Amino acid sequence: MSSVLFVDLDAIVGNWRTIRSRLASGCRAAAVLKADGYGLGAAPIAQALHQAGCTRFFIATLEEGVALRSAVPGAEIIVLNGVEPGTARLFGPHRLIPMLNSRPQIEEWGSAGPCALHVDTGMSRLGITLEEAQSLPPPPGLMLISSHLACADEPDQPMNRYQLAEFAAIRAHFQGIEASLAASSGTFLGLEWHADWVRPGAALYGVNPMRGQPNPMAPVVTLQAKILQIREIDQGRTVGYGATHRAGNKARLATAAIGYADGIMRCLSNRGHGFVGDRRVPLVGRISMDLTVFDVTAVPQEDLFPGASIELLGHSITVDDMAEAAGTIGYEILTSLGPRLERRYLHQNRLGHAQ
């Protein structure tokens, strides 16, 4: 009876279709599944998306690619971190395609098979420079050129136009090779950013790709913390480590089996909240490793018992809401969700465990 993370695969597929419906003519939508599908489970997500027609997946590391291959034998899998020293021979048996990021990676790969090429246009993170790209013949097996936007969630940032112009120069150099620039937010910058492939990740999982505007994506995750114990405390009694919360009145508290080890960031102490039904329940005291306490005084007593749920993410609290309260982005909320949470998957309107 651990706390439960529900992942709505139908909503993920719906979000992928929403993106696909908005693409420029001829552009296709891949899906990004790195960090175990942003913490939600790469394998079941890949299977649901593959069934819906998604043929290309991006992950970060060789190990993630090997793990994903058995889930989607028929799909293309591209490894964003590329080929590291001594690992080229490990790609072939799993039909993994490296994103080559540097001259050493290009040399390491040689002509070992299909590959993608990452050209940096403003992240200064991975990728060869435009000048390097323009001096290079296409590596053998090159099937995709790719770049990545630094400020796609800020449509008015001049960086976006700058990167688009650099990207156009890359495409001109590698004529006839498919190209990809936009991830989630880039896709929503407009048709001219779409090129041949878009690579949505966070948007598939319900994170708003258009900061400050209505979210075009459906919510995907519901996080239900399980109540372990209900207690009443007297006025003046303190709660949790450091005694940082003091009850102003007699209060009823619910202690839930979830903590920062499960991804409820400790910085939400005395700031976060949950819902029991439609009642907002403030999080009181410091979040501990395995436990979090909520003030449930406002909740009807019949809704409070060991095993009852407090919703921490869902329709009333989005991933973006929790991220804002924690001073971060939805992406980090998702990847922080811990391994103790039981994952349950909704697929084609049926609820089940993974696989």
Place this chain on the structure above:
Amino acid sequence: MSSVLFVDLDAIVGNWRTIRSRLASGCRAAAVLKADGYGLGAAPIAQALHQAGCTRFFIATLEEGVALRSAVPGAEIIVLNGVEPGTARLFGPHRLIPMLNSRPQIEEWGSAGPCALHVDTGMSRLGITLEEAQSLPPPPGLMLISSHLACADEPDQPMNRYQLAEFAAIRAHFQGIEASLAASSGTFLGLEWHADWVRPGAALYGVNPMRGQPNPMAPVVTLQAKILQIREIDQGRTVGYGATHRAGNKARLATAAIGYADGIMRCLSNRGHGFVGDRRVPLVGRISMDLTVFDVTAVPQEDLFPGASIELLGHSITVDDMAEAAGTIGYEILTSLGPRLERRYLHQNRLGHAQ
């Protein structure tokens, strides 16, 4: 070639012995292994400690207890979250001992076997109240009474003495039953806090149990981020999402295969640092999900190549140092360390993978 988390089991055993050497006469030291051994791997840690003479382990959930049982068939395992509705019959086959936290849990357990009892003295989190405890006969099978300090890392907090007095009243009521009050920090409050068992967790893993004083614990973890790519950027060029770092001069950058999905909290963006050898390398730009960029301009070029390491935790940067930079506690740094990090274990001076 993912980034690597080295866990020094010899240091954990050494820390456990350090604690044991400081205990009041007759007091014994258990070990807390919840949240998969604070993110470091409960099974190998339990085996090393059991070999060294530790016979009692605490974990949070039934699932953690089941997983740990096969690693240490001969040890006592106590489940801190206790027995949830309908789960009593699942404890026996794995010889797990519940910490009973409430009247419903006491009723649920009945006389199903050995049990511990948690009496709350000031956390308002789990546990029956002192008044409830004083009105109860000892539950059948009771072998330990336990409470938990809220402010043990602040020795001058009056809460500590208050809780000690309440605890004395509990012990008086349950005469002849062993008792435990102190976790890591409580152990260092002094001999009168030791009772029959102390329950160190974080201190075993190198977190300082005495805030603001020299750390009596040896460091346990070393985190080596692997360099994927080295690049030079011109003055004025920006780094990462949101272009939040701009190179003041021509700079050399190293992009490492580690990100917030691996537990390098995003709030360390533009604030954290690492070491290459004895050179401090500042973290520049925003941390991304799978990648982090460091300014390595000060590092000799022969130390910079794909596959080289940047130390993010170790002798030069402790878990507590990183926690301070991130505005949290070492406990959360440890439990945030992600599943992609390869865990390697040092045991009896030999390096190996787990198990």
